[in-house]
Amino acid sequence: MPAVVVFDCFDTVVLSRPLPGPEWFTSCLADVLALDARCAGEVVHTVFGAVLAAMADRSALQPSTLGLLEAALRERGERRERADLEEALWHALGGADPEHYALCAPAADAMRRLAAAGHTVRLLSNCYLPGTLMERLLRRLEVPEVYDRALFTADGGPKKPDPRAFRFIGEGAFERRVMVGDSEELDIEPARALGWDTVRVEPGKPDLTELLALWERP
Structure with a gap:
């Protein structure tokens, strides 16, 4: 059948492996997207705060990670190419680590x-x-x-x-x-x-x- x-x-x-903490995410965004540490930290707080809030609500729709990242950067006067945003997430979430x-x-x-x-x-x-x-x-x-x-x-x-x-x-x-x-x-x-x-x-x-x-x- x-x-x-x-x-x-x-x-x-x-x-x-377990995901790293916000300091790692901030460092990756700052490096890959050429952001200052304060801006990168604010972006990480905004993006992952929204995702975690949605995850905590069983019926809530999960927002697009890329959409959140684009919006958070745009609000701070920072615009980046989609490929650069993907590369930042790839590094931040362990994709560049062959052992993760x-x-x-x-x-x-x-x-x-x-x-x-x-x-x-x-x-x-x-x-x-x-x-x-x-x-x-x-x-x-x-x-x-x-x-x-x-x-x-x-x-x-x-x-x-x-x-x-x-x-x-x-x-x-x-x-x-x-x-x-x-x-x-x-x-x-x-x-x-x-x-x-x-x-x-x-x-x-x-x-x-x-x-x-x-x-x-x-």
Whole structure:
């Protein structure tokens, strides 16, 4: 029975170190965007304050990280090219550090096996990196390119655990929908409430036996 299987990204498919603090973000913005430290600090406070406030509200739409960054700079009379803003976020969020992120091999193998068996694979991630940078990160880590759709919330819109995010990523004529993730609150509970099958994995070392066994059930 063909199904759609949605994988969470961080701590499921992609392993990562904890994000650094605001001092690091400020330093990266100052260096990459040639800002003075005071201006960079104000921008970081504005951008991440807005994102964190949205994350704390389960039903709030997540604002676009790039949109927030552009607006905060414009308010201070600073304008930068979109490519420069992306590069600043790439550095600030660990993309330039080859040891900050790693591929979870068992999850990658499960993605390949499910796609080969005729199931649809998708990604759903609450994130701070815009979609273009998420795709850059996934390519660098060699995440299998077997997914046909991804929802990266840093582009703006609904986020987990909002049902709207799950309905969007689960669109299609599927008889079964499955959510695979590490968070009971963000991944498992909201998907189960919509009638999906769910597989919770241990962050960093998922056992996908339960996932692969789903298709043995009636």
